Amino acid sequence: MEVMQDALRLSGVCKKFGTIEANRNVSLGVRKGSIHAIVGENGAGKSTLARIIYGMHRPDSGTIAVHGKSVKFASPGDAIAEGIGMVHQHFMLVPAMTVTENVMLGLENKPLFSAIPMKTASACIRRLSGQYGIAVDPDARVETLSVGEEQRVEILKLLYRQAGILILDEPTAVLTPRETLNLFDVLRSLKNEGKTILLITHKLDEVLALADRVTVMRQGEITGTVSCSETSKEALARMMVGRNVLLGVDNPPPSPGKIVLSVEHLGYRTAKGVQKLAEVSFKVRAGEIFGIAGVEGNGQSELLALLWGMHDRKGAVSGNILLGETDITGRSPAAMAALGVSHIPEDRLKHAVVPGFTVSENMLFGRHREPRFRRGAGFNRQEVGEYVKKLVTRYDVRCSDVDTIRLEALSGGNQQKVVVARELDRPGMRLLILAQPTRGVDIGAIEGIHRSIIETREHGAAILLVSSELDELIALSTRIGCLYKGSLRRIFTAEEVEAGRSDILRFGQEIGLHIT
Amino acid sequence: MKNSPFRFLMPVIAVAAAALCGMLVVALSGRDPVDISAKLYRATLGSGYGTGQVLFRTTSLIFTGLAVALPFRARLFNIGGEGQLQLAAFAAAVTGALLPASMPAFPAVVLTAFAAMTAGGLWGAAAGALKVRFGVNEVISTIMLNFIAQALAGYLLTYRFAMPSTEHTAEIVPHAMLPGMDDLAGLFAGSPANLTLPLAPAAAALAAFYLFRSRAGYELRALGSQPEAAAYAGIESSTHRILIMGVAGALAGLGALNLVSGYRHYYEAGLTGGLGFSGIAVALLAGAHPLWIVPAALFFGLLEYGGLAVGAYVPKDIFMIIQALAILMVIVLNARR
Numbered sequence: 063m064e065v066m067q068d069a070l071r072l073s074g075v076c077k078k079f080g081t082i083e084a085n086r087n088v089s090l091g092v093r094k095g096s097i098h099a100i101v102g103e104n105g106a107g108k109s110t111l112a113r114i115i116y117g118m119h120r121p122d123s124g125t126i127a128v129h130g131k132s133v134k135f136a137s138p139g140d141a142i143a144e145g146i147g148m149v150h151q152h153f154m155l156v157p158a159m160t161v162t163e164n165v166m167l168g169l170e171n172k173p174l175f176s177a178i179p180m181k182t183a184s185a186c187i188r189r190l191s192g193q194y195g196i197a198v199d200p201d202a203r204v205e206t207l208s209v210g211e212e213q214r215v216e217i218l219k220l221l222y223r224q225a226g227i228l229i230l231d232e233p234t235a236v237l238t239p240r241e242t243l244n245l246f247d248v249l250r251s252l253k254n255e256g257k258t259i260l261l262i263t264h265k266l267d268e269v270l271a272l273a274d275r276v277t278v279m280r281q282g283e284i285t286g287t288v289s290c291s292e293t294s295k296e297a298l299a300r301m302m303v304g305r306n307v308l309l310g311v312d313n314p315p316p317s318p319g320k321i322v323l324s325v326e327h328l329g330y331r332t333a334k335g336v337q338k339l340a341e342v343s344f345k346v347r348a349g350e351i352f353g354i355a356g357v358e359g360n361g362q363s364e365l366l367a368l369l370w371g372m373h374d375r376k377g378a379v380s381g382n383i384l385l386g387e388t389d390i391t392g393r394s395p396a397a398m399a400a401l402g403v404s405h406i407p408e409d410r411l412k413h414a415v416v417p418g419f420t421v422s423e424n425m426l427f428g429r430h431r432e433p434r435f436r437r438g439a440g441f442n443r444q445e446v447g448e449y450v451k452k453l454v455t456r457y458d459v460r461c462s463d464v465d466t467i468r469l470e471a472l473s474g475g476n477q478q479k480v481v482v483a484r485e486l487d488r489p490g491m492r493l494l495i496l497a498q499p500t501r502g503v504d505i506g507a508i509e510g511i512h513r514s515i516i517e518t519r520e521h522g523a524a525i526l527l528v529s530s531e532l533d534e535l536i537a538l539s540t541r542i543g544c545l546y547k548g549s550l551r552r553i554f555t556a557e558e559v560e561a562g563r564s565d566i567l568r569f570g571q572e573i574g575l576h577i578t
Numbered sequence: 579m580k581n582s583p584f585r586f587l588m589p590v591i592a593v594a595a596a597a598l599c600g601m602l603v604v605a606l607s608g609r610d611p612v613d614i615s616a617k618l619y620r621a622t623l624g625s626g627y628g629t630g631q632v633l634f635r636t637t638s639l640i641f642t643g644l645a646v647a648l649p650f651r652a653r654l655f656n657i658g659g660e661g662q663l664q665l666a667a668f669a670a671a672v673t674g675a676l677l678p679a680s681m682p683a684f685p686a687v688v689l690t691a692f693a694a695m696t697a698g699g700l701w702g703a704a705a706g707a708l709k710v711r712f713g714v715n716e717v718i719s720t721i722m723l724n725f726i727a728q729a730l731a732g733y734l735l736t737y738r739f740a741m742p743s744t745e746h747t748a749e750i751v752p753h754a755m756l757p758g759m760d761d762l763a764g765l766f767a768g769s770p771a772n773l774t775l776p777l778a779p780a781a782a783a784l785a786a787f788y789l790f791r792s793r794a795g796y797e798l799r800a801l802g803s804q805p806e807a808a809a810y811a812g813i814e815s816s817t818h819r820i821l822i823m824g825v826a827g828a829l830a831g832l833g834a835l836n837l838v839s840g841y842r843h844y845y846e847a848g849l850t851g852g853l854g855f856s857g858i859a860v861a862l863l864a865g866a867h868p869l870w871i872v873p874a875a876l877f878f879g880l881l882e883y884g885g886l887a888v889g890a891y892v893p894k895d896i897f898m899i900i901q902a903l904a905i906l907m908v909i910v911l912n913a914r915r
Contacts, residue, residue: 396812407810416804428811430793439792
């Protein structure tokens with residue numbers, strides 16, 4: 063193991079933001095001259111780890127060593143000095159400047175008023191381009207470049223600074239398939255020239271195609287580091303999305319009724335022409351839970367946005383969404399809510415609540431138009447008070463005073479209980495859309511939320527459940543659809559899911575086959 | 579933390595600290611701060627007339643302060659109070675002058691007020707519409723609308739409405755004039771304080787009700803605090819933004835009514851005297867809370883008139899320093915939390 067020295071070694075790195083442990087006891091060795099991938103769901107802590115390595119965050123504890131030398135970075139400048147460079151998910155380029163000017167930008171080793179050796183720099187960039195097979199015109203203005211070319215400029219910036227360790231954060235998220243292949247060629251040639259590459263991603267195909275070793279992160283911790291030649295997509299997916307808690311929710315046999323939601327040949331192409339969804343068709347009946355499995359970034363967000371009328375209107379939508387017989391494609395959230403659709407969005411703090419509002423105000427959020435809560439131009443405070451009190455008790459929201467405590471002061475679990483209570487209680491609810499209903503929620507609260515979801519199903523609501531937790535999907539769903547690259551690849555029938563529940567581990571691996 | 583008493587004490591601390599600094603400047607200019615303070619008190623709150631003068635300015639400042647504070651809750655920074663005030667003052671003066679002298683007082687006053695609120699409201703709503711429809715930053719658009727308002731009122735005054743050989747419009751009809759507090763209740767002898775004075779705190783209370791008790795205010799605060807979540811909850815931000823900018827302009831219009839119907843009875847250049855801009859400072863000092871606007875406006879009213887009243891002893895500029903220091907102090911104290 064110690065034949066080659068580690069280019070980068072982390073031992074026991076911890077980082078907390080408030081009460082959230084973004085990184086817990088992370089230890090990791092990256093071999094020199096290798097491509098090392100770090101995979102994990104959004105929120106698994108991989109971006110935080112990358113930022114710590116690049117000096118943007120300081121770890122609370124733990125040590126970092128670069129080429130065997132212990133380092134402490136106060137800023138990215140220190141990291142750059144040690145030969146570490148990072149390509150961010152969002153590029154840091156000045157559009158109005160040329161490639162050469164951008165590459166040179168921030169080179170602090172020149173006196174302020176000395177002439178910039180533009181010709182030399184331009185020649186140097188040409189040489190680097192040739193050496194690593196990075197095709198880009200040094201004199202082109204950045205605003206005229208494609209996204210793939212911009213990324214190459216970012217990589218050139220690092221090479222120009224003679225970085226030996228390159229960190230790439232989700233480098234293929236913005237690329238077309240062809241550009242992705244091109245990037246892989248570049249990364250391989252960088253590796254062959256002795257550079258060390260740290261690849262942050264959640265796309266397992268790419269990892270297996272490109273990386274030498276892969277580290278899987280989940281909830282801030284490393285669940286394992288394996289050699290890519292000795293692993294498989296299924297095993298990685300399992301390491302990424304599994305959660306080893308016993309999900310003891312009682313799931314009685316469902317009795318599906320009429321079709322409530324029909325999604326027919328749904329497609330979505332962004333304004334930039336990226337096809338995010340294609341030919342997605344499924345139906346959800348009253349009294350059943352239709353689960354959607356998939357690794358994040360395979361079209362879940364777009365599907366959810368379309369279902370709630372919150373998609374970017376600049377993109378192109380094809381196909382239809384029907385609620386019962388009514389076509390609701392592109393209807394506004396207010397119209398959806400009035401038709402009896404409840405929605406628990408995946409990003410709770412951003413989309414489901416107003417963190418600065420009190421618990422009471424948040425219990426009313428999105429339901430404040432209901433006639434029972436009105437009085438004159440204001441609210442019927444007695445009615446609201448009783449409603450809030452009832453839900454706080456029933457859903458066990460731990461909060462000392464609902465009228466003064468702001469929602470942001472509650473724990474993640476209690477925040478989610480507020481959202482779940484509000485949405486499940488909606489009168490005349492026919493369809494419930496759930497996205498990551500237990501993300502960031504403590505185990506105790508998860509059980510309660512799961513029980514409420516099953517109860518809602520028993521009362522005859524149709525439920526669409528999008529989750530990246532396979533265990534959760536298997537435990538709750540009546541049927542499960544597998545979303546991969548914007549299409550439903552496979553739909554497991556009620557019988558298959560029922561059978562799968564008896565051996566969650568094996569069934570999870572089977573689903574893993576269809577989502578990677 | 580966020581609900582600590584410090585939040586309420588902060589403006590008080592800021593004002594006290596700013597006043598102390600002001601006294602220090604007075605001392606540095608070679609005057610006795612105690613003596614000046616005594617003179618300041620006698621000239622303002624120490625007499626009925628002085629109090630009336632202070633309250634007269636406070637009245638307009640409450641309205642222009644509200645005109646900034648309300649849009650602020652929807653994340654809109656209304657710099658256009660001055661333009662809204664100017665146009666409203668002009669509209670009130672012209673309307674009041676055109677009314678038949680035989681019209682009874684009530685409709686005359688209401689029509690004048692309506693003209694002022696409509697002019698100010700449309701000017702405010704225009705900025706809101708530009709923001710919603712074309713994404714024009716409201717800071718830019720309101721500043722530009724200020725210029726246009728000033729030029730428009732100036733042009734119309736000079737070429738259309740100025741009385742021969744004067745630089746002001748015709749006086750409004752007597753029935754459109756608002757009675758002074760002196761005539762009404764024997765208060766603030768001879769000062770320009772008038773019937774709009776009780777209207778201002780009432781408007782502040784109404785604004786507080788709108789923000790914190792009404793459904794519309796609930797939606798407004800939600801979209802100001804978390805716009806994306808508001809969209810997910812089906813809140814129509816466009817309507818709210820245009821509406822609140824219109825309401826802001828209409829409130830500035832009531833501030834203009836105080837100046838025209840209550841005091842000067844005609845429009846002339848410089849009538850508004852920057853009261854629209856001071857409204858920004860009032861709103862900042864009050865943390866955009868409608869009820870805090872009232873004491874904040876009183877503080878600024880005191881300094882504005884106080885500066886005039888003791889101008890013979892110390893330069894008025896010292897009072898501008900105190901005003902600016904109070905604002906800076908609030909911002910610094912806010913940032914520290």
